[in-house]
Amino acid sequence: MSAYAFYLATIIIYAAVDAMACLALNVEFGFAGLSNFGFIIFQSAGAYAAAILSMPRAATSNGGFQQYVLGWSLPWPLPWIGAAIIGGLLALPFVFLVGKRLRGDFAAVGLLVSAVLLNVLAKDYVPFLNGAAGISIVPAPFQSIWDPQGLAYQFAYGGVAVVLTILVYFLLRRVTESPYGRSLRAMRDNDIVADSLGKNLRLNRTSMLVLGGALAGLSGAILVGFISLWAPGAWGYAETIVFFAAIIVGGAGNHKGAILGAILVPVGFEEATRYIPPLANPSLVPSLQWVAIGLLIVLFLWFRPDGILPERRRILSGAPIPPPPPSKSSEDIDAEVMVKIGKVDELNFRHLLRLEDVANDHRVILSTQGLTKSFNDVTVVSDVSIEIRQGRVTGLIGPNGAGKSTTLAMLAGTLPSSGGKIFYEGEDITSLPSYKRAQRGLVRTFQLASEFKKLTVLENLVSAIPNQSGDSFWGSLRGRRRWGAEDKANIERAEEILEGFGLSQYADAYAGGLSGGQRRLVEIMRALLAEPKVLLLDEPMAGVHPNLAHKIGDQLTRMAKDGMTILMVEHELALMDAFCDPVIVLAEGRVLAEGTMAELRKNSEVVEAYLVG
């Protein structure tokens, strides 16, 4: 009987530790989109830290048979706190891997290789953490006054572990169910677009790596306090894959899914197979366990990629009924939207977009001097000097490959320029990162679909609103009382503009499920809610019904009258005729001409470039 009780206590402790680790990895991977293939080193760092902080000095302990640093004999809970701090600090060296420039999978293998190498080093370098033998006889908390081998102690230990895991769950929920969490998921779905809307990718990712690392460290501390032993053999890089398997099975982006995955995979599955007697050869069962982990990952990603408990859809609008999936053809839907979009005329953009106190004086707000972009030896944009005047809708046209989109990307900072300068509001912003340009009101849209797929339409819009007090790590921790009212107002503002564009019924639908034209509209609305002073539009009307395009064009003209500056790349010359003045013509990476469309039509060079190009 009592043997079962001990076993139960052990299982409870393992479950709590694994659940905490999975919650931590899930906030990195499932929410922030950070594939931390080196996750195990954070748990391990915590375990080592807790061990050496709670143990006596190496020379005096156990006749000095093991070597390690520190040895401060700290009382509980200091070693656990230290473990969390070390786990968090360990994230900082990786800040270089999580910026905008590096692809997610490259960063992931960087972390993977770090895990492999740190394991090799820990094995081979004995003085630091006793090498391959690892650190043993780690004292259990309070062991001088309470026997750690007793059943009551073990259940109490399990109780503390469970309570801490529950606290972690609520802490993480607070972070993820906030405007900040929305930004994290936006970044996960499309990092370049989130960056262009003013989200600081490096800061957000580093924050999550630190948070996840600290919690992983704590989970390691709880584990080592119980098993009193920690050695490199226990934290091979492949252990990280077990946690990934757990999250994939349970459901990435869902805290409850992470807990369920922890209970099913590392606890349930590995425990269930632990007692199979060795059959043909002693390594058969452990090898088959690994095979099964691999199969779980591949099969789940194929048959149920969202896991057992998929990410929950966040319903923000007042109407709680989820909309029916758009099954009609996209033309039908666009036509429907067009009927409703009459209301777009009633929108008060001046108020909605906070344009009230913008002086409309047609000064030069954005300009370039000799802007150049080359990829290797190919020059795509060459010596482009243009001036964009405030309160105007400037068009940018040119044949395919003229460098229009590249120019726009350099203005927004999505692409670094190879030469020349960019000035914005009188200031040289050539080396300013794109998210900072967006925060200062220089906002772009993209030529290709760029919605945040697994955010609802409304979430897509609200995520773009700048200066949200809940849109930072610390802001999110301060809870709904801090940002709730403000968020409600933001949602209402987004709903108003959504209604104006005739898409209210899709407020709570995933943006990834909309038609091409609708997604275009979502992107335009989202860019507007970012409160741009200068809006850079890359073929905003592509795939939008022509009548609708004209209505939007009218609105853009009105916004310009209200003080917004717009630069628009567009293929459709009719739209340029109607809305843009002046129009700049690019050809083969150079400025060919500038003027009204009427003037340009008379320019033989321009006509020729279009016909020939």
Place this chain on the structure above:
Amino acid sequence: MSSFGFGLITAAVLAIATVGFTMQFAVTNVLNLAYGSIMINSAFVAYYANVHGVTAWASLPFGVVTGAVASWALNRFVFTPFQRRNLAPITVVIVALGVDLIGTFGLQAIVGGSYVSYRQNTGHEYHILGMFLSGLQLIILAICAVVLVTIHWLLRYTRLGKAMRATSANPNLARNSGVKTQFIISTTWLISGALCGLAGVVFAMNNGVFEATSAQLYIVLLLAAMFLGGPGEPYGAMFGAMVIGLSTEVSAAYVNPQYKEVIAFVALLGMLTFRPYGIFGSEKTL
């Protein structure tokens, strides 16, 4: 100087492996983290041919064919279907990690955990330019040199090679220009898989003894060599492999040999941080 000889062998084997790895990345944009498991499986198929009476060198083709078929099948039946699903790109890399576990530990479940070695003798020891190289090592070097030259000829002077480079640079444009990209991708996986199998067998021969998980950490060297030369660049891979292979072995002579991989690690993180497109690679390849 003897460490230089070791380095040369390590570099030659690594060059073959990295060229295969980087070619797979070039045409399918996947970091095939299951590469090491296919290497070691190929080594074991060759080993069983060897055990059943085929001489070690004659068993080499068994390993090459295993690598080619397994890699082709992995791309055709696992990676391609996942890529068609339009999931986040990292999904395929996670799948590759899962496949690596299945490949490595599936093999371990079959062959057990003990070390084996080919039935061959390492031959007469030669003393060349201050380096001591065994006959076995000289043959390995010769094979690697022939293979690398063949790859160079294939990429530079054949239609197939041209089509491969076009597919790698821009698959859509290549398809629209009349390149049968599906066929090219399949062929690339067959060729790169053959390199993977070959690398697996000569890696195992050079090691002397090996077991199912022997190639598990090889991915560190592969990644370091690939990123040094630029991902997707076969010539960069050869260069990267030379640098990593030589520097790890030569450094082992001066510092504790157990830390020799640290150079690869530092090189990889340095490249990822400062020049993720490689020393020669272009920004656009990303």
